Structures are given as C-alpha cells and as structure tokens.
Amino acid sequence: MDTILKTIDLTKKYDGRTVVDNLNIEIKKGEIFGLLGPNGAGKSTTMNMICNIVKPDYGTVEFMGKDFRKNKKELSKRLGYIPQNLAIHGSLKAWENVELFTSLYGIKGEELKDRIDESLEYVGLSERRNDYAKNFSGGMKRRLNIACAIGHHPDLLIFDEPTVGIDPQSRNFILEKIKESNKNGATVIYTSHYMEEVEAICSRIAIMDNGRVIASGTSDELKKLVVDDVESITLEEVFLTITGKKLRDY
C-alpha cells in the first residue's frame, strides 16, 4: 500500500515541555489508523500539526508525498478534519453549517447544494436540515460535525474523539459511517479513549505516551507484546500495561 501521510521527526514544545518528541508515523492509503494515548500523551497536538493548525518546532508532515506546509493550498482540499469540539454554529441551520464549511474548499453553486444534500443524507440528518443546530441532541451535533467535514470529498479523514458524550446508537452510527467512508476509499486516522471502538474499526493502532509512539501494530500484535494468548486480554489491559496505571493530570 502507498503511504498517504508520514510524519518525520515531528517535535513540539510548549513552555519548555516537549509535548511531541521526534514523532515518526506512517499511514498507508486505505487503512483506518488508530492513535491511542492517555491524556497529555500528545495526540491532539500531533493531530493539530498534521492538520496545519499548529506549526511544529521541528520536523515535517508529508501528505500525498509532498511537504504539507509547503503545498497547503493544493493539499488542504484532500483533508477532512472532524475535531473533538463541536465545530458548528448553533444559530445556523444544519444545511447552513454544512454550506459554510464545504464552501471553504472552493465548492459553490449547484455542486455545493448537491454536496450539502449528500452530506446530510450521509449522516442521517436530511429530515432535520432546516432545524437550528442549537436544538440538536449531542449525537445529532456530532453527526452534523462530521457532515461539515466530508462535503468536499477528502482522501484523508481525521477523527479526533468523535464519539465523546453520545448515546450508544449515535456512537454505533458514527462508527458504521467511518467504516463506510473507508470502504469508499477514504483513509482514516482515528483517536479515541474508547478501546473497544479502536479495536473494532482500526486496522492498525499506535499507542502514544510522553509525545512518542511506544508501540504500534494490529490489535493482535499489540496484545502479543503483553501475553501470548491474544484472546485472554483486552486492548484496554494492553494499553494500561504499556502506559502504566498512574493518573495523568495534565
């Protein structure tokens, strides 16, 4: 498989503390890549650097074989970012939110209208397109958050904890949609604290701690780092064994 995204010695410090430390990860085209780590491990900072929200102190991000920072104009259209925060406006209707974010990628006119319909249909909000986002439930807002990031048909989708604080039905729906997007050709980077989610959808997983990747592989490969019998241990137990049980108060 071709590499779609690669970080080379990615480093970021805040107030003298190294948050991401010479990070080297490689994501293959067509995979769902899970990024796990305790609070303060550097996952969100890594995501922000990959998405060009935060400038790294050192290192580069290669996206589609090119330096992302130097080819932002061309490559940003190929990336879809679903942040942990609900990046939607409550006082806009569902379709207006999708219109706003999809239009940022140069889509306009009839094509934009079609993309809005398609995105809302995809997340099951077509019937509520004219409702204000502030009146939506938590799960609906999460789905609208996704609709706002997929309208421009990105090649790489980055989900930063997309299932926080929602009911099991909405969570299941979102996970199904992520798998569907992947089947349709999108590569996915997925971060979450829910180990069962990561285990269920990710083809490869990296565990981060203190700004570094300390283990990576498939779910079974990670389990084998701890025990031989992969059926006898959960991913969460592996995670706790590798990262330790000490509380992370960042």
Added chain:
Amino acid sequence: MIRYLIKNNFKIMMRSGVNILLYIVCPVLVSAVLISAFSSLMENYKPDEEFMAKYGAIEANFEDQVNDNQTNFADQTNADQSEDADQANGMTSSFNISAINIEHPYFVPAIDSTDYYGIIEVVYFGWCAIVCISGLLSSEKKNRINDKLYVSNLSVTQIYLARLIPLSITCALGVSIAAVIGMVFMGVHWGNLVLSAIVVILMIFAASAFEMMLYEITNSMLVTIIVSFAIVWIWGFFGGSFETYMFSPHSMTLKNIDPIYHGNRALVELSCMGHSDYVLSSVIYSVLMIVVCSIVAVFAGNVRRRKGA
C-alpha cells in the same frame, strides 16, 4: 471562496436579538430621552426671530467696497436706507454719512435637540459595533471553529474580512432602521441624506475595524468590549455625543483628534445647513482608521496563528 462564509456570518449576526435591541431599540430610546431632556437647553441656541443690529458710521469717501464681512453703503440710496433705519431705532443721525459699514455675522443655522440627538445617538451606537459580532466570535472561540477555518487554508486576511464585512453591514442596517424610525416618528431631519449615509456607513466600518483590531490584539471578547466602550465613551464625551459639541468647553485640539467629533459635526451641519466642511475630514478619518486598523488586525492575527494559539 469566502462569499458563503460572509453570508453565514451575516445570518448569525442578523439572528441575534441582542443586535436588534442594541442597534435599533436603544438608539431610538436614548434619542427620545435626550431630545426630551435637552430640548429647553437647545432652544437657547436658536437665534431670536427678530433681532436688532447696531452699526457704526465712519468717515470715508464714497467707495465701492464689498468683502466677506462688510458692505459699504456707497451710494445715496443705501445711505438713505441707513438713515431711515437710524430714525426707526430712535437715533438721531446729525452727522453726514458718507459710508456705513454693516457687519454680516456668520450664523450657523440653529439645530434643535430633536435633530441633534436624533442623529448623534444613532451614530454613537454605531460606534459600539463589536457587540454585534460578539456572539459569532464567542461561538468560534468556544467551538474552535477557527481551527477548521485554518485547516481549509483560509488566510488570516480572508477570515478577518469575512468578519468585518458582515459586521459592518449588520451594524449599518441596524442604525439605518433606527434612523428611519427617528425620521418617521420623531421628525429627525438628516439634511443631505446621501452625504450623511456615506459619513455614517464609513464611520461604522471604521468602528468595526477598530474594534476588530482590539479583539485580534487581546484575543478576549470581554477585554475588547471594556476597552472599546471606554475609548468610544471618551471620544463621545469630547465629540458631542452627550453634551453638544457647540456648548462643550473642551479644547479644539482634543476635538480635532476625535473621530466621533468629525462625524458628529459633519452630520449636524449636513442636517441644518445641507453642507459641511467636516464631511471630508470625517471621510478621511474613517478611511484611515479602516486601513490602519485592518493592517494591524491582520498582523496580530498572523502572529497568533504562527504561535498556534
């Protein structure tokens, strides 16, 4: 690319009840209160309908002199008129009048409290533009919407314009409605409507740019509102937003560096005279503010973006 962003930001601002209250209801209410409170004070500024002018006579040859302030009665007809006027005022004119100079003082036509406060308060609320966009900026900050704007490769300048343009339009629409209400229900006269509209709209753009610049520098809506309101209040204090600039004892230097003074004076004079020398200075002041504040705002935004804040 930012057309839809401008459109949706505009919708967000237009849907805010606070904006309707601040830019339509408040100017009308405050105008009504001040018009009523200062009506007797402003009456004193009106000239008497009939007034007596005194003149002096000087010894001179018959000269044909006309300048800005003086008219010489240089022929017999005018001399006769002045003699008649003398007698009518009970004065005896025993000397031989060869020339009489009558001064024509420059009178600014009077403005009453209805026109003054009906105009000034609408403008003052236009200077409080930042409140109009506070809901949008708070939502952007709380939901980290800027991150998504950055991911889409929008530049800081584009994001700034996508805020400034709808902010200024929304604010201008609000105060325009307030102005129309004032005209229809309180009888406020704006005089030259076209020039007045240009002055007001440019001032609102200037106010928006100035306050957006403060926001970009402070990155805090609360601090921006406090600082903006304090500065606008000071400008309003010296510029005639509370006490009329005609009666205020403040120095002309303070007034001349005050953008609100230039705007207020231009609008008041347009109302009562139909023209004003202050239109040009107000327009120049506003355009300068828009350009300088926008440059500083974009610079501050770029610095913050580079830091990844």
